[in-house]
Amino acid sequence: QVQLVESGGGLVQAGGSLRLSCAASGGTFSRYHMGWFRQAPGKEREFTAAVTWGGVSTYYADSVKGRFTISRDNAKNTVYLQMHSLKPEDTAVYYCAAARRSGINLLRQSNYDYWGQGTQVTVSS
Numbered sequence: 580q581v582q583l584v585e586s587g588g589g590l591v592q593a594g595g596s597l598r599l600s601c602a603a604s605g606g607t608f609s610r611y612h613m614g615w616f617r618q619a620p621g622k623e624r625e626f627t628a629a630v631t632w633g634g635v636s637t638y639y640a641d642s643v644k645g646r647f648t649i650s651r652d653n654a655k656n657t658v659y660l661q662m663h664s665l666k667p668e669d670t671a672v673y674y675c676a677a678a679r680r681s682g683i684n685l686l687r688q689s690n691y692d693y694w695g696q697g698t699q700v701t702v703s704s
Contacts, residue, residue, distance in 0.1 A: 581606035581693040583675050588698030591665055595702070599660040601675030601695055608656040609633070611693075612678040612685055615649060615660045617671035617700075624674065628660060629685035638685055643669075665702045672697040 587599040599615070614629035628649035629638045637649050646665075651658040658675060676691035683690040 581608075581611065581677050583677060583693055583695035585673065585675050585695045585698040588673060588700045590701045590703065593665060593667055593702055593704050595665050596661070596663045597665065597700060598662070599673055599675075599698060599700070601658045601660075603656045603658070603677065606677075606693075609653040610679070612683070613649075613651055613658040614676045614678065614685055614691060615658075615673060616676060616688060617669075617673045618697075619668075619671040622671075624688060626686045626688070627673070630658065631685070662700070665700075667702045667704045670700060670702050672699050 582605045583601055583603050585601045591597055612631050615627040616624050617627050618624040627640050628647055630649045630651050634651050646663050648661040674697045675695045677693040678691045
């Protein structure tokens with residue numbers, strides 16, 4: 580059983596930056612693909628970014644491409660989401676998730692096995 584704990588959320592002005600962290604425990608972190616999803620008020624949770632277990636491949640939603648960067652440090656059992664040029668529409672609860680299987684679509688929420696509790700990001704205009 581993998582436990583995921585997000586941190587780093589907060590209130591930031593439009594154009595600012597934040598770095599989210601997700602610390603994993605209880606499993607072999609390097610064997611999991613990792614993803615970030617977000618849920619804005621009144622909307623469904625949506626894919627944001629993902630990274631494969633070795634960190635070789637990354638994937639991004641079109642809405643964050645060029646502004647957000649996902650990375651991982653397998654020695655620290657942590658995945659990061661660096662966010663730049665934040666916009667009010669980036670306001671959401673951000674969740675990290677872990678997926679065990681290979682050859683899956685990392686953009687699909689149902690392919691993830693473990694989820695964190697989320698961290699709030701609020702971008703003011």
